[in-house]
Amino acid sequence: xxxxxxxxxxxxxxxxxxxxxxxxxxxxxxxxxxxxxxxxxxxxxxxxxxxxxxxxxxxxxxxxxxxxxxxxxxxxxxxxxxxxxxxxxxxxxxxxxxxxxxxxxxxxxxxxxxxxxxxxxxxxxxxxxxxxxxxxxxxxxxxxxxxxxxxxxxxxxxxxxxxxxxxxxxxxxxxxxxxxxxxxxxxxxxxxxxxxxxxxxxxxxxxxxxxxxxxxxxxxxxxxxxxxxxxxxxxxxxxxxxxxxxxxxxxxxxxxxxxxxxxxxxxxxxxxxxxxxxxxxxxxxxxxxxxxxxxxxxxxxxxxxxxxxxxxxxxxxxxxxxxxxxxxxxxxxxxxxxxxxxxxxxxxxxxxxxxxxxxxxxxxxxxxxx
Amino acid sequence: xxxxxxxxxxxxxxxxxxxxxxxxxxxxxxxxxxxxxxxxxxxxxxxxxxxxxxxxxxxxxxxxxxxxxxxxxxxxxxxxx
Numbered sequence: 001x002x003x004x005x006x007x008x009x010x011x012x013x014x015x016x017x018x019x020x021x022x023x024x025x026x027x028x029x030x031x032x033x034x035x036x037x038x039x040x041x042x043x044x045x046x047x048x049x050x051x052x053x054x055x056x057x058x059x060x061x062x063x064x065x066x067x068x069x070x071x072x073x074x075x076x077x078x079x080x081x082x083x084x085x086x087x088x089x090x091x092x093x094x095x096x097x098x099x100x101x102x103x104x105x106x107x108x109x110x111x112x113x114x115x116x117x118x119x120x121x122x123x124x125x126x127x128x129x130x131x132x133x134x135x136x137x138x139x140x141x142x143x144x145x146x147x148x149x150x151x152x153x154x155x156x157x158x159x160x161x162x163x164x165x166x167x168x169x170x171x172x173x174x175x176x177x178x179x180x181x182x183x184x185x186x187x188x189x190x191x192x193x194x195x196x197x198x199x200x201x202x203x204x205x206x207x208x209x210x211x212x213x214x215x216x217x218x219x220x221x222x223x224x225x226x227x228x229x230x231x232x233x234x235x236x237x238x239x240x241x242x243x244x245x246x247x248x249x250x251x252x253x254x255x256x257x258x259x260x261x262x263x264x265x266x267x268x269x270x271x272x273x274x275x276x277x278x279x280x281x282x283x284x285x286x287x288x289x290x291x292x293x294x295x296x297x298x299x300x301x302x303x304x305x306x307x308x309x310x311x312x313x314x315x316x317x318x319x320x321x322x323x324x325x326x327x328x329x330x331x332x333x334x335x336x337x338x339x340x341x342x343x344x345x346x347x348x349x350x351x352x353x354x355x356x357x358x359x360x361x362x363x364x365x366x367x368x369x370x
Numbered sequence: 371x372x373x374x375x376x377x378x379x380x381x382x383x384x385x386x387x388x389x390x391x392x393x394x395x396x397x398x399x400x401x402x403x404x405x406x407x408x409x410x411x412x413x414x415x416x417x418x419x420x421x422x423x424x425x426x427x428x429x430x431x432x433x434x435x436x437x438x439x440x441x442x443x444x445x446x447x448x449x450x451x
Contacts, residue, residue: 276425303401
């Protein structure tokens with residue numbers, strides 16, 4: 001192994017370039033000359049300055065991301081008696097599923113780690129709901145592994161990381177994430193049992209009300225205090241709005257005229273579009289309106305970033321509660337014929353299906369999320 | 371097929387007992403078929419529809435406005451301190 005740091009070698013190469021020769025005629029130049037004394041060509045123009053990145057050694061950026069570690073459970077034991085090719089045959093379908101799921105949810109595969117994966121949600125492309133995407137990916141991944149008769153352990157954590165190249169810029173470098181957030185995600189994955197998904201507190205607070213979780217206090221190597229992680233049980237089908245602070249109720253202020261407008265519209269069965277920037281109070285205004293009409297039947301649906309390309313995803317909530325016990329109304333049955341309709345949802349699709357005429361589902365999603 | 375599905379949804383909604391309010395939150399993230407259904411629901415006289423959305427430019431929002439006549443609009447501005 002060469003003891004010399006690679007960065008210094010590169011520096012020296014640049015320096016030699018600047019001093020030694022003219023790139024046009026090959027004549028020797030002087031270290032401080034800007035033009036070749038022989039042919040007049042500018043010296044060192046292809047490398048006019050030593051790049052800043054070599055001086056600082058850091059070319060990445062700080063990003064707020066959600067990191068996911070997933071690993072196949074007891075893979076060593078399962079592959080111990082297999083020859084290498086057979087072992088790959090066992091592991092690769094799982095890796096393939098991991099890639100599928102992560103990419104489906106808009107994440108990036110950072111790297112494979114043996115029979116596991118490190119995935120990042122939020123760099124280079126970030127989404128408003130990256131923590132939710134990561135957890136849903138984890139849940140899907142667990143299901144996909146189950147279908148392959150395998151188990152995975154998953155750790156998810158959210159926070160600020162370094163995102164950029166590491167290693168030697170001239171010999172070998174990789175684009176990756178680094179920092180305590182990443183380390184904790186890896187530890188959580190290590191602490192998870194077969195088929196378990198453990199998420200950090202910072203992930204949970206950003207995905208609250210979307211998943212049922214169970215707290216678990218862990219002792220993590222390298223961290224003095226016990227760490228509270230959360231075991232993900234399942235996704236909540238029709239999550240309540242997560243706006244505001246749970247348990248805190250305040251008087252609605254300054255929206256009297258807007259509230260009066262909405263109340264009048266509901267009274268006269270008209271339709272209204274409430275437009276405003278995030279956090280301005282749209283959902284609050286609607287919930288205040290709702291309180292005025294306690295006897296009305298309210299069918300609520302929420303469109304989500306994650307499913308904005310899934311057919312009917314935005315309105316499926318409307319019918320989850322309402323349709324489950326209602327008569328079947330597809331084209332083949334006379335309206336009102338007694339039939340039971342079931343609701344099936346998964347991360348990528350949701351549809352209502354009548355058990356009597358299942359060939360004609362009422363709603364069906366066929367694509368996967370962006 | 372999708373036409374039939376939307377028709378089924380609309381027929382079901384028409385048959386709902388009154389009074390019904392349909393609330394669609396965060397329309398700016400709606401998929402195209404959801405926009406279709408929301409526009410059709412808005413045309414049903416017996417139900418009231420409340421939609422929230424972030425401001426334009428937003429393809430779902432602009433599409434819905436094009437498809438729906440008689441859609442009133444409430445703009446929420448920042449409150450004065």
